[in-house]
Amino acid sequence: MKTPEIPLNENFRLKALKEYSILDTLPEKEYDDITQLASQICGTSISTISLIDERRQWFKSKIGLEVDETIKEVSFCGHAIMEPDKIFTVKDSRLDKRFQNNPLVVGEPHVIFYTGVPLVSPEGFALGTLCVIDDQPKELNQKQLMALKALSNQVVSLFELRKSKMMLERLTNDLENRNKELEKFARVAAHDIKSPLNNISSLTEILLHQYSAELDDDGKMMMQMLDTSSQTLRELVDGILEHSKSDFILTENRRIFNLNKLVQQCIELLDNRKEYLFIIDFDESLIAVNKVALQQILLNLMSNAIKYNDKAQVQIKIDFAEDTNFYKFKIQDNGLGIDEKYQSKIFDIFEVVSNEDRFGKKGTGIGLSTVKKLVEGLGGTIVVNSVVGESTTIEFSIAKQDFL
Structure with missing residues (x-):
């Protein structure tokens, strides 16, 4: 042997x-x-x-x-x-x-x-x-040998498939760990940035309240600018944090829920004083999607419809339909409108097309970018149609999938 x-x-x-x-x-x-x-x-x-x-x-x-x-x-x-x-x-x-x-x-x-x-x-x-x-x-015989060779190739293909799957799992785990680390870093960074900003705002408020008589008009104006700048920077930090969390939101499981109740919850959060007119233009509907992501999308779009509106009576119409493959949503307001030359830019991060909103604040250009990221992550698309001075309509879709 x-x-x-x-x-x-x-x-x-x-x-x-x-x-x-x-x-x-x-x-x-x-x-x-x-x-x-x-x-x-x-x-x-x-x-x-x-x-x-x-x-x-x-x-x-x-x-x-x-x-x-x-x-x-x-x-x-x-x-x-x-x-x-x-x-x-x-x-x-x-x-x-x-x-x-x-x-x-x-x-x-x-x-x-x-x-x-x-x-x-x-x-x-x-x-x-x-x-x-x-x-x-x-x-x-030759045919048997050829068949055996073909089968051996299939075995190697299974080996390679196994290796690719393991590599993908490792990469996925690494990405999840890095995302968790990045999210943790973003939270810590946001806290560390916002803490001194809050101190600046508090001190500014104290100075304006207690020493207002000793400040001339220019001094008061500068203190107000300091307070406004601090608040704007806090909102920018919050927006960046929300944008960074959007990938994590997309990992949430889909669930079956009542869309009408979700829309009502969003309205209550945005209009607790009942100042605005919301029109829900669809019947009771049960849908199966990522609820957290959809709520984030609706809150952002409905909030914008309020903020960028110059009418005495803010009116927001919310519509819903579905076909075989998609859930389709439409949010229409009676607000400022968006010039056609800016409509292709509003979903770009940090792109701001309006100087001030209804409350005298300037946007960060992060919210709509986050909305687009969430919609596309859910397999859908988002488009805007607007007439300056009359209305803005934003339509988006979410892909249907078998509910598991």
Whole structure:
């Protein structure tokens, strides 16, 4: 008996094998189907997917065999991997000096016939074999060999798919961890920035209240500018934080809920004094979407419809419809309107197209960018149509998916 030689590239070959993290894994149907098919095509009682590591041949899948592994020194597959580009065949091991007295030949499972096709990684490393075995002398025809080769390619494809899935899972975990770290950093940074801003606002308010008589008009104006600037910067920090959290919001699970109740909740948050006219132009509707993301979108758009409105009576109409693939929303106001030359820019981050809103404040240019990010993350689109001085209509959609 002759023991298998060690490939010249053994260290690299073993590294490539271990990158698949497949050794000692549980049986899987995809692999068992291949060994079953190989055995039937070749008319053999045994078929295996064998992988060779430092000390053994381990069977990822096996048909007609009881053991899970054998030592490398007695393996036929150890010989087969020495020539990755060739099919290794032993028609009758009893007549082959390399396998005479081999325990697998003289004892169970009595390997008399063996054909193994090396499982070769894309880098050219033979990881093991797809092999067929019988206890009688045998020879495969050309069609059987071609079929066996095709099946071996499928095994390698499954290996590659496994590796890609593991890489994707690692990348996903890394991204989630980085997002968590980034969110934590953003919260800490926001707190550290807002704390001194709050102190500035508080001190400004005290100075204006207690020392107003000692300040001339220019001094009072500068103090007011200081307070306004501090408040604007706080709002900018809050907006950036909300924008950074939008990816996290999209990971929330979808749920079934009453859309009318959600819209009413948004109205109550925005108009607790009942100052504005909201028109809900659709019947009671149950929908299945990411509720947190939709609420964020509606609050932002409805808030803008209030803020950028110069009419004595603010009027906001909310419409909803659906088709086979999408939920469709429409929010129309009777406000300032947006010049056509700016309509393509309003969803760009930090893009501000209005000097001041209804309350004399200037926007940050973050809210609508966040809305667009959420809508597109939910598989939809968003568009704006507006007439200056009359109205603005924003329509957006959310893709329907099977509710799990």
